[in-house]
Amino acid sequence: MHNNNKDLTLSAPLSGPVLTLAKVPDPVFASGAMGDGIAIDPLNNTLHAPCAGVVVHVARTGHAVTLRADNGAELLLHLGLDTVELQGEGFSILVKEGTRVSNGQALLRFDLDQVAQGCKSLVSLLILTNSEDFQVLPITLKSVKVGEPLLHIVPKTIHNAQAEVDSSGAEVHGHIRISHRGGLHARPAALIRQTAHQFNSKSQLHFAGKSASCDSLIGLMGLGIGEQDEVQVSCKGVDAKAALQALLNALSSAVNDHSLAAAPTPIAQRTRTAEAGMLNGVCAAPGLVGGPLFQLAAIHLPEDTGNANAEEQLQALDRALERVRSEIRETLSHAKKHKYTEEEQIFAAHLALLEDPALLEAALQSIDQGSAATHAWSQSIEVQCEVLQNLGNPLLAERANDLRDLKQRVLRALLGQDWHYDVPAGAIVAAHELTPSDLLQLSQQGVAGLCMAEGGATSHVAILARGKGLPCLVALGSSLLNQPQGQSVVLNADGGRLELTPNSQRLEQVAQAQREHLQRRERQHAQxxxxxxxxxxxxxxxxxxxxxxxxxxxxxxxxxxxxxxxxxxxxxxxxxxxxxxxxxxxxxxxxxxxxxxxxxxxxxxxxxxxxxxxxxxxxxxxxxxxxxxxxxxxxxxxxxxxxxxxxxxxxxxxxxxxxxxxxxxxxxxxxxxxxxxxxxxxxxxxxxxxxxxxxxxxxxxxxxxxxxxxxxxxxxxxxxxxxxxxxxxxxxxxxxxxxxxxxxxxxxxxxxxxxxxxxxxxxxxxxxxxxxxxxxxxxxxxxxxxxxxxxxxxxxxxxxxxxxxxxxxxxxxxxxxxxxxxxxxxxxxxxxxxxxxx
Missing domain, CATH: 3.20.20.60 (Phosphoenolpyruvate-binding domains)
Structure with a gap:
């Protein structure tokens, strides 16, 4: 029996400077999504128990231990940030799940230098995962030594959690109203997935008669959960209660999402038609430019014979996925170095999508049945895109574009094509819908502007176009794709229109404005x-x-x-x-x-x-x-x-x-x-x-x-x-x-x-x-x-x-x-x- 009325003093599990969670360089921990607690930047190489209790969970990779104190407080001790990626290298676990430990007992040892070089930060966490039952009161925010008083854990008299444990204690349920702007789209879904991954329990969301594993970004987005919708959460496993509270916190903690700065483009606006030599659309990034229209073609796959060697195709898909992951990590590193925050957030979500079990399992199943890796991957993506587009939520429909981006990138890697469009500098690129990866490459090739049949002003491409200073129009409709290659057009993003038949005077007017701008820049540079x-x-x-x-x-x-x-x-x-x-x-x-x-x-x-x-x-x-x-x-x-x-x-x-x-x-x-x-x-x-x-x-x-x-x-x-x-x-x-x-x-x-x-x-x-x-x-x-x-x-x-x-x-x-x-x-x-x- 746990005495939940008993106060508890936790001693420092590590020696080093103490930080508040707000200063931890990880959004999930810093936001309190995992629970309340404290952080220490360790100067020693051994993690000690902050109190007496039972080990209820040891991370597979040896970087974290969860204890249940005698008063029922559940404490996650997490060594470093992103240390899970070290796959246990540099860690030695000294205890097993189910064993009782005394206050100050050594729980795990780690190689300080090896771990520091391989992880994002050595900053380590002590998190109270059942914060609904207890309050955390820091004793000190100065440097501490192992064993010195660090936190008071005080039982709450009023519980604000909505979780209820069933009679067996093995499964818990809760409900919460979603406060993320725009509902449960890519970034909030990534937060939920990240939160669920910290626990052993199997967690699911339930909404409108459908269910999805918290493991799957696609599954979560596919539920079509909107802002202020109420969802059910279920968790089953050894640390189910802690997992449930963390998920309830994450679902109710709004994520800052700059992509929602503008209102979503209604789907009705996407069926534009050419009128009097003009296509009307929505401005995604301002500017006025003229130039030849360049239609960007999608990848066309050869016919699938259906009798491919499964082992070879699996290996090919693995190689392609790893190559794309490596490219995205490079993009992330560049974005982080140059403080391109929005670009960093977009491609971090792409990296998470590439590891989504729903996508990978569907592709692997098709390969097992004889499909080529190219077709298996393509079909897996398109099925999920269709799910998102049929939800009637414009924001989620736009997020399907991120999936198509990954489809194109992995297909290029599988087909052995160099990822390069032969687009002339100064061209105005037209496409059904460009992807963030497309945009980064096209901006480097000196294109003058971008226009899309689909897309919206809140899309990731729109965010990047504004950042690169590239005029961009979206939602121009399918008529855009029927325009001849190379015809002269004027992209007036400020006015929300693509001029398809500008006369020579209009072209000269726009060209003159561009020339004056260029000449001014050249003159300034020369002097x-x-x-x-x-x-x-x-x-x-x-x-x-x-x-x-x-x-x-x-x-x-x-x-x-x-x-x-x-x-x-x-x-x-x-x-x-x-x-x-x-x-x-x-x-x-x-x-x-x-x-x-x-x-x-x-x-x-x-x-x-x-x-x-x-x-x-x-x-x-x-x-x-x-x-x-x-x-x-x-x-x-x-x-x-x-x-x-x-x-x-x-x-x-x-x-x-x-x-x-x-x-x-x-x-x-x-x-x-x-x-x-x-x-x-x-x-x-x-x-x-x-x-x-x-x-x-x-x-x-x-x-x-x-x-x-x-x-x-x-x-x-x-x-x-x-x-x-x-x-x-x-x-x-x-x-x-x-x-x-x-x-x-x-x-x-x-x-x-x-x-x-x-x-x-x-x-x-x-x-x-x-x-x-x-x-x-x-x-x-x-x-x-x-x-x-x-x-x-x-x-x-x-x-x-x-x-x-x-x-x-x-x-x-x-x-x-x-x-x-x-x-x-x-x-x-x-x-x-x-x-x-x-």
Whole structure:
């Protein structure tokens, strides 16, 4: 019998820094879908029992153990993230299921180095899987040693779970209302599948008289469950109750899905017909382009004889699937590296679909019956696509396109065809429905635009097209596919139409607009290496914001006068330990080398707030954006900044390296770092000192600019953070982001105050925030006293050209009047009137 009224204190199962679940770099754990708990970044190599109890589950791959404490609390101890993929390598389980363990008893050992190299993160979890019965109260959020008190587990007096255990205790049931936007489509289904996989129990969803295993993405989507629909959940097995609660949590925890930003395209809109030389559709990505229409043909399979060698076909399918998995992993890695979040989410779902048992079993069954692997795979996909399309849910019908993407990719691998379309650059591609993989490849080939007979504005392809800046129309209807190959068309995505019979005048009009755009870009690029002087002779430095030596090399080719901001976070993220001094020095030196004889401004590490590191757990904060950010990190981890400063002091030549301090809000912070810099220079026997600058990104720093400039060599304004701190609006807030405009008069006053204060000490001021890249703002910034603009590398030529069109004296006179306006909108209107963009 379990005493469910008894409090329980859990001791630390590992030694190391403690993290809240919110800081765990895994969406399922961080969201609480598995249950409440805590995380530890381990420094030892043995996992210990946090209390006395019975081992109710040991993961097949040895990376996790579930205990049931004497009071009924069920505790999942999960070593590392994505460690299941190690298939047990590096783990030694020391206990068996059903055995009783004492508090502190060793449960499993692991090879710290081997596991760390092979998994996403060593961060390990202690999760209360039956959170419906108990409450978790952390005792500490600091570093702990094995055996030290970590959590209190307190029974709840009121149960909010809807689960009921049957008389045998072997199967449990629950019901929940779906809160995922758009219902149970690909991403939420992937979450459910991922959650179910953490348990031994067999789990099913039941809806409208149909059932599906939680193992199968296709099966789950095939139930046609919509938002706010109520579903039944059943779980059967040794850890059924824990599995049920985790699934109920996952089903009721909405997933952020950017693909739902626009309303789904009604199916009725997909039956468009050509009228007066025009096809009407739905804009998926804006733009106006003209060019030859190129019809993209699908793969046609030869006839299936039905007597293929099953063993050979199975091997061929296995090879093809592994090849496609490898390609998708490469795409995922690239997307993660470049922070293409939406692209990463889309292809992560594709990877999950490739492992879906419903798809694979259907294909294997056909192969066993004599079908060729190509036909077996194709038929398996089409059956599931038909299920999704017949549900009457437009969103799920669009998700069938992701399955067709996988069909095409695997077929190409099976047929030995290189995945390459012979599409001429500048063409407007027409297809029944493009896939995300198609779009990535076509964008690399320089196509001008995309149009589809099917698809919707919420599809994954639409998301990617917007990200690539490719004009795209969807839902044009089957008439699109009847248009002749190579005919000249105008794709007016903004107007939602494809012009099939544009006359020569219209084609010339569109072509002229394209030519002017291209010529402007070419002219800017050709002159980008020349200095940028205003008409009355004021030199403005136009530098580039970069995050690596490769980006620095591109910036130099693009005409940048230097690096105005090197974000050093690129060295610290996506890893389990901080880079050492040698690695940092080499990285900074590579950027200096890439910039020839130009100067490089290197910002010290700026983490905290929305930028967290796995190996650098920070205390839990109610508002991290107002917490330990930027230079404030030196308060809690001074050795991290010292190491970075040492690395910076060893680059050559040191006079080309300038150091920039983020999030400074008072003079003492600057003086403290200058003293540390002097001490480190003495330690390294250096007589030379690099220039030391301060970022102006909080109002306090702008208001103290004169005092800061007395001790700093230069100031650099970060308009992104300065905007959100001045306006008290989170720049990532969906409802407020559009109003976080750095051309707000209050911001302009702070910029003017900063420049005036710096001028009293003959210090220069730059801008490295997004405002520097806005050509409308260029004359305003020059007028307020800015002498350096650090922009995104592709915009160096554009901003330099803008500078050359201006008269600095005029900029000063007019900018002074902007300070008295009432809003950002008023400032923008006045700028358009005074300095129209060409």
């Amino acid at each position: 980008a290496h020349n200095p940028a002087h205003t008409r009355d002779g004021l030199r403005i430095e136009v530098a580039a914001n970069v995050a690596s030596s490769a980006e620095a090399a591109d910036a130099l080719k693009g005409g940048a006068d230097g690096v105005g901001l090197l974000r050093t976070e690129f060295l610290f993220v996506d890893r389990q330990t901080a880079p050492d001094e040698q690695e940092q020095r080499q990285a900074y030196q590579a950027v200096l080398d890439a910039m020839g004889d130009k100067s490089v401004i290197i910002r010290t590490i700026d983490v905290g707030g929305d930028k967290q590191l796995d190996y650098l757990p920070l205390p839990a904060e109610a508002n991290p954006v107002l917490g330990l950010r930027g230079i404030r990190m030196a308060q809690v981890r001074p050795e991290l900044l010292d190491q970075q400063l040492r690395a910076l002091l060893q680059v050559s030549p040191l006079q080309r390296c300038r150091i920039l301090l983020p999030m400074v809000s008072e003079v003492d912070e600057l003086l403290h770092i200058r003293q540390r810099l002097d001490a480190l220079c003495a330690e390294l026997a250096l007589t030379q000192r690099p220039e030391l600058g301060v970022m102006i990104e909080v109002p306090a720093a702008a208001l103290l600019a004169e005092q800061l400039a007395e001790h700093a060599d230069f100031l650099s304004i970060g308009t992104n953070d300065l905007s959100q701190y001045t306006l008290a609006m989170d720049r990532d807030h969906a409802g407020l982001a559009a109003r976080v405009d750095a051309l707000h008069p209050a911001l302009l006053r702070l910029i003017a105050h900063t420049c005036a204060g710096a001028a009293k000490h003959q210090r220069w001021v730059g801008v490295c925030g997004a405002l520097a890249s806005d050509p409308l703002a260029t004359p305003v910034l020059i007028g307020l006293g800015i002498s350096e603009l650090s922009v995104s590398p592709p915009q160096v030529g554009e901003i330099k050209e803008r500078v050359r069109q201006l008269d600095a004296a005029d900029c000063r006179r007019f900018s002074a009047t902007l300070l008295n306006l009432s809003s950002a909108a008023a400032v923008r209107h006045a700028c358009h009137q005074q300095w129209p963009l060409s």
